[in-house]
Amino acid sequence: MRSEQRLQGRCEVPAVRRGCQGTGIGSLPREIHLKDFRTERAANPSHRRQRSGNPVSNPAESYESYMVPALFAPWASQLVQRANPQPGERVLDLACGTGVVARLAAPLLGSKGAVTAIDLNPTMLSVGRAAAEGEGLDIEWRRGRAEQLPFADCSFDLVLC
Helix, strand or coil: CHHHHHHCCCCCCCCECCCCCCCCCCCCCCCCCCCCHHHHHHHCHHHHCCCCCCCCCCHHHHHHHHHHHHHHHHHHHHHHHHHCCCCCCEEEEECCCCCHHHHHHHHHCCCCCEEEEEECCHHHHHHHHHHHHHCCCCCEEEECCHHHCCCCCCCECEEEC
């Protein structure tokens, strides 16, 4: 049954009201303008300066500075485009790391929407919180485990990971 639902593009997570729409294959239903982290960061290399002065002392800062622009932001952009969050929806970024998915989804939700980002690692959350504040985004950051979510059923319209 679950494999049939997956093939039909539906997800069933108790905390989510709507399932994923579509199969994730083919063209997107409409264009969505998202930030291009690679271009923005290439133009301004100041993001690579480590707050701690030692790139090894804070792996979360290194992750945000090097891994996110090179590897994760392009995939996060695709994920958000395909999930197509709507204004007013409540979105959960599960196992968010530094919250690149949450930061891409937040501007699409308008003033009535909300994004919650949850991760087990407090350092990743701290770096993500600082990045979101620097971008002027309102995201709720929570520490927690994906297998023990601290939310009631139907708390979110969309869950991304």
